[in-house]
Amino acid sequence: AMVAPAIEGQFGTATLPQIKAAIRELGFADVYEVALGADMVAYNEAEELLERKAEGQAMTSSCCPAFVNMVRKHFPDMMKYVSTTVSPMVAVERYIRSMRPNVLTVFIGPCIAKKNEVMGQYIDEIDFALTFEELYAMMCARDIEPHDTEAAGEDATRYGKGFALSGG
Numbered sequence: 001a002m003v004a005p006a007i008e009g010q011f012g013t014a015t016l017p018q019i020k021a022a023i024r025e026l027g028f029a030d031v032y033e034v035a036l037g038a039d040m041v042a043y044n045e046a047e048e049l050l051e052r053k054a055e056g057q058a059m060t061s062s063c064c065p066a067f068v069n070m071v072r073k074h075f076p077d078m079m080k081y082v083s084t085t086v087s088p089m090v091a092v093e094r095y096i097r098s099m100r101p102n103v104l105t106v107f108i109g110p111c112i113a114k115k116n117e118v119m120g121q122y123i124d125e126i127d128f129a130l131t132f133e134e135l136y137a138m139m140c141a142r143d144i145e146p147h148d149t150e151a152a153g154e155d156a157t158r159y160g161k162g163f164a165l166s167g168g
Contacts, residue, residue: 037092
């Protein structure tokens, strides 16, 4: 499972380590924070921006699939300005696959735009996408309460966790 940083606010006072443990109780072998991918993306986009700036080119830095689809559909002439850096979800998925090539990956996040990103552009990489509501329904069905789980560790930096807040 790959969880979006916003998951920290979805289960009341349950901590991220408790939420990760609850996800493992559902049967996931491991849980990775997509904030780790945000750390990777921020570094890569900074490098890409420096390269483009040196060439006198502009660049947008939003890797949000809704933004990229809007530009692709309504402003196709602007696509040349969109960063080629993948989203944090894709970055962390590729990191996981570098260690476990045959693993099934499931992104868990707040936005249904990720389902389009998975089913469209990355259908051959990321296997599934769930919303927080779907995750919560699965936990309810199995009587798993994150507050009651034994805490696990954390992966990402505070900067990666605040990626969306800082604008990347």
